[in-house]
Amino acid sequence: MRKSLIKDDILKEICKGKIVSGGLLASKLGVSRTAVWKAVNALRAEGYFISGEVGGYMLSPYNTRLCAEQASAAIEAENIIFKNETGSTNEDVKALAEAGEKEFTLCISCRQTGGKGRLGRVFYSPDGGLYFSLLLRPRLSAQTSLKITTAAAVSMAKAIESVTKQKAKIKWVNDIFIKGKKVCGILTEGVFDVESGGLKYAVLGVGVNVATPKDGFPAEIENTAGALFETSTPPSLLYFALVNEFLKEFRAYYENIDLMPHISEYRERSLLDGKCVTYQKDGKTHKATVCGIGDEAELIVEENGKRIPLSSGEVRITDYE
Ligand code: BTN
Numbered sequence: 001m002r003k004s005l006i007k008d009d010i011l012k013e014i015c016k017g018k019i020v021s022g023g024l025l026a027s028k029l030g031v032s033r034t035a036v037w038k039a040v041n042a043l044r045a046e047g048y049f050i051s052g053e054v055g056g057y058m059l060s061p062y063n064t065r066l067c068a069e070q071a072s073a074a075i076e077a078e079n080i081i082f083k084n085e086t087g088s089t090n091e092d093v094k095a096l097a098e099a100g101e102k103e104f105t106l107c108i109s110c111r112q113t114g115g116k117g118r119l120g121r122v123f124y125s126p127d128g129g130l131y132f133s134l135l136l137r138p139r140l141s142a143q144t145s146l147k148i149t150t151a152a153a154v155s156m157a158k159a160i161e162s163v164t165k166q167k168a169k170i171k172w173v174n175d176i177f178i179k180g181k182k183v184c185g186i187l188t189e190g191v192f193d194v195e196s197g198g199l200k201y202a203v204l205g206v207g208v209n210v211a212t213p214k215d216g217f218p219a220e221i222e223n224t225a226g227a228l229f230e231t232s233t234p235p236s237l238l239y240f241a242l243v244n245e246f247l248k249e250f251r252a253y254y255e256n257i258d259l260m261p262h263i264s265e266y267r268e269r270s271l272l273d274g275k276c277v278t279y280q281k282d283g284k285t286h287k288a289t290v291c292g293i294g295d296e297a298e299l300i301v302e303e304n305g306k307r308i309p310l311s312s313g314e315v316r317i318t319d320y321e
Pocket residue numbers: 087088089090091112114115116117118119121123130131132133175184185186187204205206207208
């Protein structure tokens with residue numbers, strides 16, 4: 001058996017939270033105990049925390065190296081595709097959607113080389129982050145993808161609060177902030193059905209800066225970007241808890257998404273209320289004050305004594321970004 005296959009098979013066996021003896025691994029895989037021992041040592045050298053020696057082996061839940069086997073065992077989703085590195089998980093899920101994969105297929109990665117942000121921007125996606133995309137097949141019109149994005153923002157804010165015990169705020173539409181820094185971005189991409197005018201499918205992508213990147217954030221975002229943990233990479237346990245909490249919250253909202261069940265929790269976490277902002281419209285920069293969030297998650301601003309609803313785009317906080 002090829003060395004890399006032995007390693008993958010060993011990971012599958014030892015990621016379930018129980019110690020598995022070297023003898024059992026050897027007989028299951030049809031290799032010698034020495035081959036098992038060598039493969040375990042090679043995995044350790046790659047950064048996997050594998051406990052045990054005499055009694056057997058177990059992949060520690062405090063392991064800091066994410067892997068497919070542990071992700072499949074720990075994440076409560078039926079259909080998970082895990083990639084150590086990918087271009088963009090949103091692009092991966094689009095391909096899966098076109099191939100007919102079912103709703104709630106989840107693609108998760110530790111690093112993206114072509115991470116996509118909103119408004120055609122790049123989303124910086126180095127190691128230490130959590131990048132995932134979910135396939136949705138909602139029965140909604142094109143305009144209502146704002147409902148998905150805002151439900152996802154509340155779900156991720158709640159997941160972050162539950163796992164890190166830090167208060168998370170939402171900057172309309174879909175950025176999550178902790179202590180004044182953006183720690184998470186969300187990008188929902190819809191593919192439309194020309195005949196019905198509705199969504200054929202949607203891809204919901206979430207990127208979280210879990211740990212501060214080894215070399216810091218690039219200069220263009222170093223003043224605005226932050227991470228959930230400032231120190232070294234946290235254990236995989238935490239990454240999976242974030243995904244599980246997110247899925248639990250999001251699934252509950254999604255059942256009745258048309259009714260916007262998340263809107264009051266979205267409002268509670270809004271970062272922008274009362275703030276002076278600027279935004280671009282018709283080639284002009286507008287200055288306004290934020291009044292609140294409307295029932296369809298539109299941002300209500302006051303400009304020259306008039307209330308204006310904004311349902312797309314982006315605002316900047318004056319003297320802030
Ligand atoms: C933004 O802040 O502008 C949105 C960022 C969304 C990033 C996530 S990471 C997972 C998924 N794959 C991508 O290429 N983008 C989204």
